[in-house]
Amino acid sequence: MRIRGYVHKYGDKIDTDVIIPGVYLKEHDPKQLAKHAMEGIDPDFVKRVREGDVIVAGRSFGVGSSREHAVYALRYAGIRAILAKSFSRIFYRNCINTGLIIPIEIGDDVYRSLETGDLVELYVEEGRLRVESKGLELKIGPPSRIVIEIIRRGGLLNIDPEELKRIASQ
Amino acid sequence: MTLAEKILASKSGRRSVSPGEIVVASVDRIMIHDVSGVGVFKVIESYRARKGIDSLKLVMASKTWVAEDHFVPPSDRKSASNIRFLESMASKYGIERYYRYGAGENYGISHTLALEEGLVRPGDLYIGGDSHTNTAGVFGALAVGMGHTDVAYALMHGVTWLRVPETIKIHLEGSFKPSVMAKDLILRILGDIGSGGADYRVMEFRGPALKGMNIDERATLTNMTTEASAKSGIMEPDDLVLSYLEEKTGSRPRPIASDPDAWYVDEHQYRLEEIEPMVAKPSSPDNVSPVSEVEGVEVDRVYVGSCIGAKLTDLRAVARILKGRRVKVRTEILPASHRIYRQALKEGLIDIFTESGALIGPPTCGACFGGHMGVVADGETVVSTTNRNYPGRMGSKEARVYLASPLTAAASAVTGRITDPGELM
Numbered sequence A: 001m002r003i004r005g006y007v008h009k010y011g012d013k014i015d016t017d018v019i020i021p022g023v024y025l026k027e028h029d030p031k032q033l034a035k036h037a038m039e040g041i042d043p044d045f046v047k048r049v050r051e052g053d054v055i056v057a058g059r060s061f062g063v064g065s066s067r068e069h070a071v072y073a074l075r076y077a078g079i080r081a082i083l084a085k086s087f088s089r090i091f092y093r094n095c096i097n098t099g100l101i102i103p104i105e106i107g108d109d110v111y112r113s114l115e116t117g118d119l120v121e122l123y124v125e126e127g128r129l130r131v132e133s134k135g136l137e138l139k140i141g142p143p144s145r146i147v148i149e150i151i152r153r154g155g156l157l158n159i160d161p162e163e164l165k166r167i168a169s170q
Numbered sequence B: 001m002t003l004a005e006k007i008l009a010s011k012s013g014r015r016s017v018s019p020g021e022i023v024v025a026s027v028d029r030i031m032i033h034d035v036s037g038v039g040v041f042k043v044i045e046s047y048r049a050r051k052g053i054d055s056l057k058l059v060m061a062s063k064t065w066v067a068e069d070h071f072v073p074p075s076d077r078k079s080a081s082n083i084r085f086l087e088s089m090a091s092k093y094g095i096e097r098y099y100r101y102g103a104g105e106n107y108g109i110s111h112t113l114a115l116e117e118g119l120v121r122p123g124d125l126y127i128g129g130d131s132h133t134n135t136a137g138v139f140g141a142l143a144v145g146m147g148h149t150d151v152a153y154a155l156m157h158g159v160t161w162l163r164v165p166e167t168i169k170i171h172l173e174g175s176f177k178p179s180v181m182a183k184d185l186i187l188r189i190l191g192d193i194g195s196g197g198a199d200y201r202v203m204e205f206r207g208p209a210l211k212g213m214n215i216d217e218r219a220t221l222t223n224m225t226t227e228a229s230a231k232s233g234i235m236e237p238d239d240l241v242l243s244y245l246e247e248k249t250g251s252r253p254r255p256i257a258s259d260p261d262a263w264y265v266d267e268h269q270y271r272l273e274e275i276e277p278m279v280a281k282p283s284s285p286d287n288v289s290p291v292s293e294v295e296g297v298e299v300d301r302v303y304v305g306s307c308i309g310a311k312l313t314d315l316r317a318v319a320r321i322l323k324g325r326r327v328k329v330r331t332e333i334l335p336a337s338h339r340i341y342r343q344a345l346k347e348g349l350i351d352i353f354t355e356s357g358a359l360i361g362p363p364t365c366g367a368c369f370g371g372h373m374g375v376v377a378d379g380e381t382v383v384s385t386t387n388r389n390y391p392g393r394m395g396s397k398e399a400r401v402y403l404a405s406p407l408t409a410a411a412s413a414v415t416g417r418i419t420d421p422g423e424l425m
């Protein structure tokens, strides 16, 4: 999997309430949700973001509720990958199991090297990130096999339990 | 092995598992509500349409229950039609255990119902479409919150995939001072380990102090493990829990315990008499300080509600302070379930609340997540018995929300300032 897009950088503890505020939880249409992505912290985000873009963040990205709305909102706004120092686990699972967003954990050094507006190219399986705008090449990830496999297959629902067991035991 | 490891080993048909391994485990119980349930059924329906499947059987239908709790009573047409959709899907897929608001023996917040109705048992792998599913770990189950797609998969296939988590041991000794509750302890723990402090891990509470806490108070601890990002919170079921479940369900569950030589990734110890009344200051549950450091901050509103802060024990605590006193600021009290509401009525608590001038609301999640029933305004300072105060969580991003124990919330309602409940006891 290869992703090319612009970076949107945030700090620690970007919680699900700022990614998509609770009042929108009665909405289940991803396109409607996307209009409010990151509304709680960055109201201009939806104006700037383009298809295939990447979020770079600090610790505990997605902390808070189990709302899958947060993943839909970000994906339908354009985000395809999130590089964070750590993820909150439900959000992390939701990215993977929907097959919509590739979550990758990064270290402090990678976090520091990236800025909002950088154009990056991400080679997921190879664990390679090219920062085109800076001529940099960084090592990141790669995510574990099961994570790559579920996303590559377009989400958990496309894999039956027997296959899932096989992938898990590899 | 620890409790969590034992459960995952047994559910994945293995003799043992160790942290870091990925397992595919069978699921015992599933919960969905009027936000996640709608999402789950949308996922299932679109899967069915995509694959051209006419009739899809949910293998877990009889082990699943539905609670209407977030947007009830509906505040607008969209929430009302979500409820209709949820009802029609539950009946289409044969999910019979359905807690309708305003109709029946009991209804209210999903996690409260799990405890009150004894829907989860020791040793279960229980997954819920809500992050505070962790609460049910109080019964010795591995109770894990998940998103729509995860829950849909478990409903269809009866299994889920999990990374075996490391376990953190929280050892508790002693007993609380009268002005201190489990909420103060969990806030203190959150302050110590931070909001990412239990990422991908399970927090297991142990120690002699648990004996001195009832199920409500213990559930306050497991509930807020979510705010430490824990996969779950868990406790060994003791006689109190086993007898409670026996009474609720008619059969006594088998106990389950961590092995004496179980490995823990980290260990924290607390003596309960050393815990002070605590608050989490705006705008993160781990931004904690003792009440003494923020005493006197002027308050506009007090909110007593949610799965963590409006259990019967919590309402009794509020009543202890409000008895014979009047509230100085707007105070909303929303019991966590219909059963709690009725019991509060019987015990005269509702009388105490109404005489104090407070408002009593229906059992619903309400303003806890900023949905309705008292969302907060720009510039307001709120003391709340709920579990989250992220910016905008209860409404406005410009509001200042302090999370506190029911005792501290009630004391602050009486004085209009953040107040140590000890001063009114």
Ligand code: SF4
Pocket (backbone or CB within 6 Å): B069, B070, B109, B110, B111, B130, B132, B305, B306, B307, B308, B364, B365, B368, B369, B386, B387
């Ligand atoms: S009361 Fe609050 S924390 Fe509990 S389930 Fe409802 S919204 Fe979530």
